[in-house]
Amino acid sequence: MAQAGPEGSAVSLVRVEKLCKTYTLGKQQVDALRDVSLTINAGEFLAIAGPSGSGKTTLLNLIGCIDTPTSGELVIGEDSVAGRTPDDLAELRLRTMGFIFQTFNLLPVLSAAENIEYPLLQMKELSRSERRKRVDEYLEVVGLERFRHHRPNELSGGQRQRVAIARALATHPRIILADEPTANLDHKTGGSILALMKDLNRTRGMTFIFSTHDPSVMDMADWVVEVNDGILTEHGIFKTWDVREHLASLEKAFDDLLSQAFTEMPRPEAERKREEIRRRTTRTAAPAADWADQTLMR
């Protein structure tokens, strides 16, 4: 899903180079991330998987410039983040990133609409009416127009997370970082939140980087990397639906070939031949979709 660059190459949006993060707690040191390298292209829908304590939040916080690495380099777009002042970083975050958190992090005294408007207040170039227009637009994107005046405690968990998504999107960031966005939601609501994120990724080309330990959430990602004990252990799981699509197109090509191959024969004979070839090929190979499921589903 990477966007093509000028020479047809993918556009790198986040580049992480040998990133390390060590936390010091009293005399104890915790290596939360060790030598993590990763390039994330524009348009990606990436899941960071891994057990509790493996370093997912640490990695997201570093990419989001909320925290600073102990060593290594982080490049956002073309620019290295190293040596930036806190004000510069705040500006970079405001202009480039949208954040979605496990616990939604909405301001309890503000309505849904005011929560979405809140980060826009820092964008001085936006007039009041432009701000209102954006709020309306993103309330509609997440399907909450009717709930604009509700405060967070007057909304369900799924609705709160929708407000948080609208708030993250309203500043038009290039990257959305989401730390376990579905962990506090039931399975069905979590699924609809993920579906909304994926739709925004597909239709608006937004880049999503989200962490999860839920296998059904990982399954919706285009690309999954895994962190284990601070080490990035797995890259680029080949997703089942890609294989399925590919196999389906091969099957169709095979069928077309079969159809063409026997055009000279009398029809009943051609049918018999086609059937025989189909029987032989399905005896040796499982149907494509089953094969993809059995071989690639984890």
Ligand SMILES: Nc1ncnc2c1ncn2[C@@H]1O[C@H](COP(=O)(O)OP(=O)(O)OP(=O)(O)O)[C@@H](O)[C@H]1O
């Ligand atoms: N501020 C901190 N001070 C000290 N240690 C920390 C701090 N934040 C995280 N750690 C440690 O770093 C390691 C990675 O933590 P992190 O929060 O990134 O894990 P995680 O994969 O997000 O876990 P979870 O799935 O439970 O959210 C853990 O061992 C944790 O205890």
Ligand SMILES: [Mg+2]
């Ligand atoms: Mg975490």
